[in-house]
Amino acid sequence: MAEKNHTVEDLEFRLLLDAIYDRYGFDFRGYAPASLKRRVWKCIQQEKLTTVSALQDRILHDPACMERLLMVISVDTTAMFRDPGFYASLRKNVLPALKSLPLLRVWHVGCATGEEVYSTAILLHEEGLHDKCRLYATDMNEALIEKAKSGIFALDAMRAYTDNYLKAEGKKSFSEYYTAKYDNAILRPALRKNILWAQHNLVTDGSFNEFHLVMCRNVMIYFDRPLQNRVHDLIYDSLAPGGFLCLGLKESTKFTSHEADYDMVDAANKVFRRRT
Secondary structure (H helix, E strand, C coil): CCCCCCCHHHHHHHHHHHHHHHHHCCCCCCECHHHHHHHHHHHHHHCCCCCHHHHHHHHHHCHHHHHHHHHHHCCCCCCCCCCHHHHHHHHHHHHHHHCCCCCEEEEEECCCCCHHHHHHHHHHHHCCCHHHEEEEEEECCHHHHHHHHHCEEEHHHHHHHHHHHHHCCCCCCHHHHEEEECCEEEECHHHHCCEEEEECCCCCCCCCCCEEEEEECCCHHHECHHHHHHHHHHHHHHEEEEEEEEECCCCCCCCCCCHHHEEEEECCCCEEEECC
């Protein structure tokens, strides 16, 4: 009998992803395989298992195991004012063009634990836009969203965040935005006022509003090309004419079906504007 050129592990991974989708509705079949496999194997080791099939069996019978896998797969590498040059560009090149809007809608895609969402909120506050802004922060992982909602972060991270804030041309003392309590930094309640947190899966969910600014930074680098194109379709459908799209420093609209639909605003910081 002729054998197909696939390893047993490849077959196990395919069956695992199908099982996750059928059982829980999370679709990871369009994720970049190498990165996804590393994360799955990390979960296998944490569960003290030895095969992908064993992980599949546990996930199908134990929803708590699925939650643990979701935490491993979810990319929560983030920081306040991560890539400070981007936030300086946002302040200079994007927000002034949005000041005339009566209501500003921002979508923060893949918000993880919320550090970058709150960074945007601080910029909006400093530029006088926060009171008329609705900032929608979404992620597929509900546990990360719950952590983000709290606005509580490790106090020892504030030194690095302060440095990022200053490089992003912050206008105040960064310590004005949080209260220190024991080992935690608690962000000011005013920053959380206009943020709407929601679970949303880029792979399976559709557009839910029209936005003037979409921030989808360092999310699509984990997707394969077909899934990237689907997400670009979703974002384009969600972006108002003349609205801005902000991608991660290693991401681009090049080679997508919407490449010609945007004007480049800042090539270095991957800021684009949808043509009207």
